[in-house]
Amino acid sequence: xxxxxxxxxxxxxxxxxxxxxxxxxxxxxxxxxxxxxxxxxxxxxxxxxxxxxxxxxxxxxxxxxxxxxxxxxxxxxxxxxxxxxxxxxxxxxxxxxxxxxxxxxxxxxxxxxxxxxxxxxxxxxxxxxxxxxxxxxxxxxxxxxxxxxxxxxxxxxxxxxxxxxxxxxxxxxxxxxxxxxxxxxxxxxxxxxxxxxxxxxxxxxxxxxxxxxxxxxxxxxxxxxxxxxxxxxxxxxxxxxxxxxxxxxxxxxxxxxxxxxxxxxxxxxxxxxxxxxxxxxxxxxxxxxxxxxxxxxxxxxxxxxxxxxxxxxxxxxxxxxxxxxxxxxxxxxxxxxxxxxxxxxxxxxxxxxxxxxxxxxxxxxxxxxx
Amino acid sequence: xxxxxxxxxxxxxxxxxxxxxxxxxxxxxxxxxxxxxxxxxxxxxxxxxxxxxxxxxxxxxxxxxxxxxxxxxxxxxxxxxxxxxxxxxxxxxxxxxxxxxxxxxxxxxxxxxxxxxxxxxxxxxxxxxxxxxxxxxxxxxxxxxxxxxxxxxxxxxxxxxxxxxxxxxxxxxxxxxxxxxxxxxxxxxxxxxxxxxxxxxxxxxxxxxxxxxxxxxxxxxxxxxxxxxxxxxxxxxxxxxxxxxxx
Numbered sequence: 001x002x003x004x005x006x007x008x009x010x011x012x013x014x015x016x017x018x019x020x021x022x023x024x025x026x027x028x029x030x031x032x033x034x035x036x037x038x039x040x041x042x043x044x045x046x047x048x049x050x051x052x053x054x055x056x057x058x059x060x061x062x063x064x065x066x067x068x069x070x071x072x073x074x075x076x077x078x079x080x081x082x083x084x085x086x087x088x089x090x091x092x093x094x095x096x097x098x099x100x101x102x103x104x105x106x107x108x109x110x111x112x113x114x115x116x117x118x119x120x121x122x123x124x125x126x127x128x129x130x131x132x133x134x135x136x137x138x139x140x141x142x143x144x145x146x147x148x149x150x151x152x153x154x155x156x157x158x159x160x161x162x163x164x165x166x167x168x169x170x171x172x173x174x175x176x177x178x179x180x181x182x183x184x185x186x187x188x189x190x191x192x193x194x195x196x197x198x199x200x201x202x203x204x205x206x207x208x209x210x211x212x213x214x215x216x217x218x219x220x221x222x223x224x225x226x227x228x229x230x231x232x233x234x235x236x237x238x239x240x241x242x243x244x245x246x247x248x249x250x251x252x253x254x255x256x257x258x259x260x261x262x263x264x265x266x267x268x269x270x271x272x273x274x275x276x277x278x279x280x281x282x283x284x285x286x287x288x289x290x291x292x293x294x295x296x297x298x299x300x301x302x303x304x305x306x307x308x309x310x311x312x313x314x315x316x317x318x319x320x321x322x323x324x325x326x327x328x329x330x331x332x333x334x335x336x337x338x339x340x341x342x343x344x345x346x347x348x349x350x351x352x353x354x355x356x357x358x359x360x361x362x363x364x365x366x367x368x369x370x
Numbered sequence: 371x372x373x374x375x376x377x378x379x380x381x382x383x384x385x386x387x388x389x390x391x392x393x394x395x396x397x398x399x400x401x402x403x404x405x406x407x408x409x410x411x412x413x414x415x416x417x418x419x420x421x422x423x424x425x426x427x428x429x430x431x432x433x434x435x436x437x438x439x440x441x442x443x444x445x446x447x448x449x450x451x452x453x454x455x456x457x458x459x460x461x462x463x464x465x466x467x468x469x470x471x472x473x474x475x476x477x478x479x480x481x482x483x484x485x486x487x488x489x490x491x492x493x494x495x496x497x498x499x500x501x502x503x504x505x506x507x508x509x510x511x512x513x514x515x516x517x518x519x520x521x522x523x524x525x526x527x528x529x530x531x532x533x534x535x536x537x538x539x540x541x542x543x544x545x546x547x548x549x550x551x552x553x554x555x556x557x558x559x560x561x562x563x564x565x566x567x568x569x570x571x572x573x574x575x576x577x578x579x580x581x582x583x584x585x586x587x588x589x590x591x592x593x594x595x596x597x598x599x600x601x602x603x604x605x606x607x608x609x610x611x612x613x614x615x616x617x
Contacts, residue, residue, distance in 0.1 A: 083507030093502025097595035
């Protein structure tokens with residue numbers, strides 16, 4: 001990996017003396033680069049939460065070394081260390097007797113910021129996380145699960161820490177709210193560029209959120225540590241293959257962009273052209289339809305049937321495509337467009353209706369196999 | 371009915387309140403009674419609250435807290451008083467006869483409810499909330515003072531209320547070992563066959579216990595943390611069933 005290392009774990013082990021209910025970690029090493037989101041994922045008992053908690057010393061390693069920003073965590077005051085690391089847990093743990101504003105202001109107040117600065121920061125954070133100002137005076141038990149979740153993130157971001165630890169932060173809300181929170185958080189991360197260690201048991205969430213995924217197995221060992229795309233393309237072993245699950249190909253489609261694969265030219269004809277041109281284009285690509293493009297502008301499509309008895313393509317009344325994809329669309333969206341369209345291809349357009357080309361099922365399939 | 375009328379008349383006499391001869395009167399007796407009770411509870415609270423906070427926060431010595439609580443509930447008040455009287459006289463402790471015996475017995479009686487409620491109240495604070503607080507960089511002291519104590523406050527005050535009510539009621543027995551307080555009326559009434567004195571004393575003790583109960587009820591409401599922006603308050607202890615051992 002390029003870039004400077006923000007969090008480093010070197011041969012870290014954790015052994016619990018008795019049945020403390022926490023999972024052990026065995027000789028684990030990983031470097032986490034500044035600004036990336038690393039998701040620790042694995043079955044229960046794989047030590048993913050233990051690993052995360054060793055970074056802010058909620059759990060102390062039995063052996064090995066952990067550094068954050070170059071400093072050994074064991075050589076720092078744990079309280080100071082934690083105040084510089086954002087922490088979000090599944091149940092959030094807002095203080096029930098404090099208002100939302102007071103909860104968000106927890107760490108600034110511990111650091112003795114003056115009241116004006118605290119107030120300003122709370123306003124800023126509620127703006128960033130789209131928390132209604134009216135909520136600030138309420139108490140945690142008066143908020144919905146999704147709102148509480150966002151307050152938890154706001155609280156963790158309060159002093160703008162460079163590192164965030166998140167333990168199943170979106171685990172306690174329903175799927176619809178979860179997806180919205182994930183999207184919102186990805187947007188936020190695009191702007192804030194925090195170094196994030198994110199724990200989840202949900203491989204789909206990991207694929208969605210991660211720059212890199214570490215798949216852990218029972219006993220606290222890493223089975224594979226790679227980008228989501230790589231894990232889906234070439235799982236390191238049977239455990240990873242099984243954990244990632246079926247539909248590996250489909251999941252990869254969601255990660256790949258249309259711009260990443262070669263777009264085909266496709267049959268194209270101008271509206272002024274004679275019917276013969278349209279027939280030639282169709283023959284060339286072995287399709288029974290053809291895109292109608294005028295000065296680069298996509299008008300729709302015509303097929304042999306609609307062309308019957310016409311002199312020019314324009315007479316045949318091009319039918320509009322039901323959906324387009326763009327360079328930024330995922331291959332999954334392109335696939336959806338393919339299976340739902342009459343022409344059985346995805347039309348790629350840019351900047352409104354500028355024709356770029358087409359994507360066929362064969363083309364996508366070839367990309368996945370390679 | 372005659373006796374009730376007699377008791378009524380007894381209460382109406384000024385000498386009953388202000389005293390006459392060797393009888394110091396109700397006002398002095400109430401003062402004796404309350405000052406002894408409150409001092410015993412205060413000393414117990416001073417000693418036991420920190421221990422309860424420590425056990426609840428660290429979860430160390432939990433067994434001791436539970437045992438003392440159970441043991442205390444099983445102990446007969448009269449029995450303790452007998453033992454403390456025996457010990458104080460055997461040791462020839464100076465002071466008014468029966469004072470230290472009564473004080474020690476009341477002090478011991480006040481310990482279990484305060485210890486149990488403090489420990490249970492602190493322990494009952496949501497573990498995830500505490501973990502989040504610790505993860506954000508709160509010191510153990512900050513977790514205790516900003517989180518655990520405010521949330522456990524109603525239960526802690528309830529423990530002190532239980533102790534005080536019990537002590538006020540039990541202080542009556544001090545008269546048996548020659549100390550004063552409102553028990554004097556009951557013990558003297560019994561000894562002299564004076565039903566008016568007996569009944570009057572009993573009524574006074576009952577009233578005092580009720581007043582104590584009510585006063586602490588108000589304190590408990592004040593101690594309850596605010597959990598809602600609505601005008602109507604939600605009392606922490608009543609919100610969930612996990613709290614409240616003997617409240």
